[in-house]
Amino acid sequence: MSLERVMPVGLDNTSDDPSGRQALIVNNNTYESITEKVCGVVEDPRIDKRWLAMFIVALGGLGMLFSLIVYLIATGVGVWGNNMPVAWGWPIVNFVFWVGIGHAGTLISAILFLLRQDWRTSINRFAEAMTIFAVVCAGTFPGIHVGRIWLAYWLFPIPNQMLMWPNFRSPLLWDVFAVSTYASVSTVFWYMGMIPDIATIRDRAKHPLRRLAYGVLALGWRQNARAWHRYEKAYGILAGLATPLVLSVHTIVSFDFAVSQLPGWHTTIFPPYFVAGAIFSGFAMVVTLAVPARAMYGMKDIITMRHLENMNKVILATGMMVGYAYAMEFFIAWYGGNRYEQFAFINRATGPYFWAYWIMVSCNVLSPQVFWFKKARTSIPIMMVVAILVNIGMWFERFVITVTSLSRDFMPSSWGYFKPTLVDIGMLVGSFGLFFTLFLLFLRFLPMIAMAEVKTVMNRPKQEESAERPEMAASLN
Amino acid sequence: MASHGIELTESDLRMPESLRGLGGKLMPIGAVIAIIGVALAFVGADSGFKHFQFAYLTAYAFTMTIVLGGLIWLLIQHVFRASWAVAIRRVGESVVGLVPLMLVLFLPILVPILMHDDSMYKWLNHSYAENDAEFLPNKQVVYGAYLNPTFFFGRLAFYFAILIFLSRFFTKNSVAQDETGDLATTRKMEKFSAPAIPIFALTLTFLGLDLLMSLDPHWFSTIWGVYLFAGGMMSFCSLLALLCMTYQKHGALKNVVRKDHYHDLGKLMFAFVIFWSYIAFSQYILIWYAHIPEEITFFDKRQNNGWEWVSVTLIFGHFAIPLLGLLSKHVKRHKPTLAFWAVWLLVMHLLDMFWVVMPNFTSGHVPLPFATIALAVGMLAIVVGASIRSASTKSIVARRDPRLGESMAYHNV
Numbered sequence: 001m002s003l004e005r006v007m008p009v010g011l012d013n014t015s016d017d018p019s020g021r022q023a024l025i026v027n028n029n030t031y032e033s034i035t036e037k038v039c040g041v042v043e044d045p046r047i048d049k050r051w052l053a054m055f056i057v058a059l060g061g062l063g064m065l066f067s068l069i070v071y072l073i074a075t076g077v078g079v080w081g082n083n084m085p086v087a088w089g090w091p092i093v094n095f096v097f098w099v100g101i102g103h104a105g106t107l108i109s110a111i112l113f114l115l116r117q118d119w120r121t122s123i124n125r126f127a128e129a130m131t132i133f134a135v136v137c138a139g140t141f142p143g144i145h146v147g148r149i150w151l152a153y154w155l156f157p158i159p160n161q162m163l164m165w166p167n168f169r170s171p172l173l174w175d176v177f178a179v180s181t182y183a184s185v186s187t188v189f190w191y192m193g194m195i196p197d198i199a200t201i202r203d204r205a206k207h208p209l210r211r212l213a214y215g216v217l218a219l220g221w222r223q224n225a226r227a228w229h230r231y232e233k234a235y236g237i238l239a240g241l242a243t244p245l246v247l248s249v250h251t252i253v254s255f256d257f258a259v260s261q262l263p264g265w266h267t268t269i270f271p272p273y274f275v276a277g278a279i280f281s282g283f284a285m286v287v288t289l290a291v292p293a294r295a296m297y298g299m300k301d302i303i304t305m306r307h308l309e310n311m312n313k314v315i316l317a318t319g320m321m322v323g324y325a326y327a328m329e330f331f332i333a334w335y336g337g338n339r340y341e342q343f344a345f346i347n348r349a350t351g352p353y354f355w356a357y358w359i360m361v362s363c364n365v366l367s368p369q370v371f372w373f374k375k376a377r378t379s380i381p382i383m384m385v386v387a388i389l390v391n392i393g394m395w396f397e398r399f400v401i402t403v404t405s406l407s408r409d410f411m412p413s414s415w416g417y418f419k420p421t422l423v424d425i426g427m428l429v430g431s432f433g434l435f436f437t438l439f440l441l442f443l444r445f446l447p448m449i450a451m452a453e454v455k456t457v458m459n460r461p462k463q464e465e466s467a468e469r470p471e472m473a474a475s476l477n
Numbered sequence: 478m479a480s481h482g483i484e485l486t487e488s489d490l491r492m493p494e495s496l497r498g499l500g501g502k503l504m505p506i507g508a509v510i511a512i513i514g515v516a517l518a519f520v521g522a523d524s525g526f527k528h529f530q531f532a533y534l535t536a537y538a539f540t541m542t543i544v545l546g547g548l549i550w551l552l553i554q555h556v557f558r559a560s561w562a563v564a565i566r567r568v569g570e571s572v573v574g575l576v577p578l579m580l581v582l583f584l585p586i587l588v589p590i591l592m593h594d595d596s597m598y599k600w601l602n603h604s605y606a607e608n609d610a611e612f613l614p615n616k617q618v619v620y621g622a623y624l625n626p627t628f629f630f631g632r633l634a635f636y637f638a639i640l641i642f643l644s645r646f647f648t649k650n651s652v653a654q655d656e657t658g659d660l661a662t663t664r665k666m667e668k669f670s671a672p673a674i675p676i677f678a679l680t681l682t683f684l685g686l687d688l689l690m691s692l693d694p695h696w697f698s699t700i701w702g703v704y705l706f707a708g709g710m711m712s713f714c715s716l717l718a719l720l721c722m723t724y725q726k727h728g729a730l731k732n733v734v735r736k737d738h739y740h741d742l743g744k745l746m747f748a749f750v751i752f753w754s755y756i757a758f759s760q761y762i763l764i765w766y767a768h769i770p771e772e773i774t775f776f777d778k779r780q781n782n783g784w785e786w787v788s789v790t791l792i793f794g795h796f797a798i799p800l801l802g803l804l805s806k807h808v809k810r811h812k813p814t815l816a817f818w819a820v821w822l823l824v825m826h827l828l829d830m831f832w833v834v835m836p837n838f839t840s841g842h843v844p845l846p847f848a849t850i851a852l853a854v855g856m857l858a859i860v861v862g863a864s865i866r867s868a869s870t871k872s873i874v875a876r877r878d879p880r881l882g883e884s885m886a887y888h889n890v
Contacts, residue, residue, distance in 0.1 A: 016664060016667070017660070018558070018660050018663040018664060018667070018879045018880070019660055019879050020879075114744075116561075244751070247755060251755075251759065255762075255763075258763050258767075259762070259763060259766040259767060260767065261767045261769055266763065266767050266769070267699045267763075268698045268699050268700040268701075268759060268760045268763050268764065269698075269699035269700040269703065270759075270763065271700075271755070271759040271763075272700065272703055272755075272756065272759065320675050324675070324678060324679075324682075325699070328682070328699040328702070329699055332697045332698070332699045334619065335619055335623065335686075335697055336616075336697040336771065337609075337613045337614075337615040337616030337617075337619055337695075338615070338771060339614075339615045342615060372671075372672075
């Protein structure tokens with residue numbers, strides 16, 4: 001816990017003056033005003049027109065996704081562009097893309113918690129929510145990719161009379177475990193963190209039905225010291241458990257590619273490189289969502305410019321890591337002297353998919369470089385553009401990895417060129433519909449800011465602090 | 478809290494005579510142990526100059542990764558504007574500032590190579606590249622453009638120039654602030670630390686590639702730089718914890734360094750035990766699983782002829798045992814137990830470097846490790862001694878850092 005936030009500021013808390021720590025919550029907010037603001041969104045009986053418009057669009061996308069899934073199941077996977085040699089097409093690209101997005105939330109709430117980064121409190125709740133919804137989108141794709149979807153339960157090693165087991169040596173099976181573990185732990189983490197805030201909404205609820213609904217969700221939470229003590233303990237333990245999960249999920253996803261012998265897929269840096277890329281895309285998505293959300297709900301003094309600036313720094317850092325991995329892959333392909341490996345990389349950059357490769361490099365490596373400048377880090381239009389570019393670039397990264405390597409492997413006679421079908425495109429667009437439907441519902445019905453946590457990092461009166469820690473007050477005078 | 482209000486007594490800032498004396502003693506003691514190591518290299522079944530070269534490279538890789546682990550640790554402190562470590566930063570800086578010494582210690586590796594000795598780096602010899610022409614035609618251009626003596630020496634000079642510059646910049650500015658108390662210095666270091674990190678990352682990667690990976694010119698691994706970073710960070714945090722304890726044992730830093738600092742260092746040690754294991758495992762499983770000839774040679778050497786026992790020791794000693802050992806909060810907050818694990822991890826880091834370097838010397842059997850151990854212990858003693866000596870000339874706490882107050886008062890539990 002950092003000692004204090006001494007610099008009283010207006011709305012701008014991005015000063016880098018090292019003589020004190022900047023306030024994280026600005027605009028003279030009090031405990032009460034935070035509660036009013038955050039609960040107000042959920043309690044407002046009117047329906048915001050902008051919210052409704054977005055919700056209808058998102059529902060449309062979701063409807064399209066469901067119709068296309070029905071069409072897919074009724075017809076067969078031939079409705080996709082997947083065909084030899086590119087047997088893994090957009091469904092896998094979309095899967096990896098969405099799993100990657102789903103990394104920021106747990107990173108923010110677990111790893112930044114362990115690193116005592118107090119600024120995470122303003123953004124962790126909706127980043128975690130976004131994580132879970134992204135994992136839902138991700139899980140959809142392998143589920144419908146199995147072909148005979150009525151046998152999708154074969155993904156799990158369920159004892160059966162046919163003595164048939166999934167192949168335990170396959171990273172695809174490890175994925176089933178990795179993603180489902182991640183989904184369940186991050187859901188528990190998210191929900192547990194929300195209990196005190198749900199209890200606050202319950203206590204403020206006027207309508208009995210509302211009180212009942214939030215009351216059930218609050219699991220009988222009373223804001224007493226013993227409960228808080230246990231809550232804090234549980235939060236710490238869950239953070240410790242969730243931290244390796246942040247790394248493991250995308251590590252296993254990278255194994256889907258890297259354990260093979262296919263040039264362009266098989267390289268040892270894949271696990272940490274995928275993890276860095278996942279965090280990169282996840283933070284880009286958090287910025288993409290946070291900027292409009294904070295404007296729409298008047299939260300600019302809770303999710304401040306400093307929070308956005310910090311996230312942009314994370315985007316810059318992880319973008320550089322991804323750039324490092326691209327460079328190492330290329331360099332080692334050359335250094336190793338393996339002609340297939342060399343071909344794979346030259347083919348990526350100059351072959352039939354060169355445009356995808358250069359979209360990936362310019363969006364992921366070049367565009368975040370503007371964040372070296374504070375002006376860019378604190379400019380809303382610039383950060384929105386970069387965040388969206390990064391989202392695009394990270395989708396293309398998965399496309400480049402999956403499609404370029406498969407389309408031209410060892411035998412030129414079997415080379416091909418992958419083209420998506422309208423169903424492919426519709427499903428990608430539809431998955432955004434699913435994502436935004438869930439996210440908009442979350443904004444409307446659950447507290448989008450972790451009120452209880454934000455209150456712990458707000459300025460407190462000076463005397464109160466000194467009285468709490470007399471030894472500190474003495475040592476500092 | 479006004480950070481300017483902190484009053485540390487003079488004794489908090491100055492190094493006690495006894496510690497200064499210890500620093501002075503450690504250097505000649507280290508030199509003697511190292512000389513014994515040199516002698517040991519010429520004894521026994523594998524005796525000879527080549528044994529000395531490989532043993533020395535192992536010891537050097539061990540020490541250098543620790544010093545460079547310190548450099549990246551320092552850069553990370555600045556870029557995060559971290560306050561917790563301000564109280565122990567000067568102790569860390571005294572190690573980081575030793576990059577020039579590491580250049581001097583590099584000479585025994587460099588001089589024979591300059592004299593056309595190719596017993597370590599086989600590719601220095603033209604005929605090696607020619608032998609490759611048939612089965613690795615595409616590697617010829619690599620020998621021509623990259624793995625050749627001229628460019629190799631040029632690169633080494635470049636790496637050391639960068640590393641010396643970085644270590645000087647951050648140690649000098651920190652000391653300068655002791656006098657001026659200028660907040661702009663803090664900003665300057667913060668600002669420069671951000672671009673310094675990618676510069677450092679590339680330097681470490683290519684230094685590791687040139688000095689260690691190219692020992693086997695056919696083998697390659699894109700994760701190599703990350704692997705060395707992980708081991709280096711873990712070992713530096715261990716050394717820093719031991720150094721702080723040594724300082725305190727001699728009465729220094731009494732009112733400055735608290736259990737919370739050890740706890741945080743212990744957490745970093747724990748985190749990097751796991752991170753190293755994660756990186757090592759990633760490298761292993763991908764190469765083992767794909768099992769393609771140009772990569773598998775690395776693990777093939779290390780899974781046969783006795784090397785399998787070294788590998789197994791690493792799995793337990795560098796991962797499983799310290800993972801359990803460092804898990805508890807009490808272990809990290811209790812000096813003797815933390816010291817035990819710090820020493821343990823340093824030993825494991827040495828074993829790791831032995832496992833990296835030595836199979837290139839004798840893949841048919843595991844050579845007796847005594848020469849390597851003596852050289853590594855000697856070199857580490859010289860480095861620790863030199864760091865204490867260099868710290869004795871200035872304040873042992875970054876006394877006018879604006880975040881010192883936070884560092885001295887934060888709580889961890």
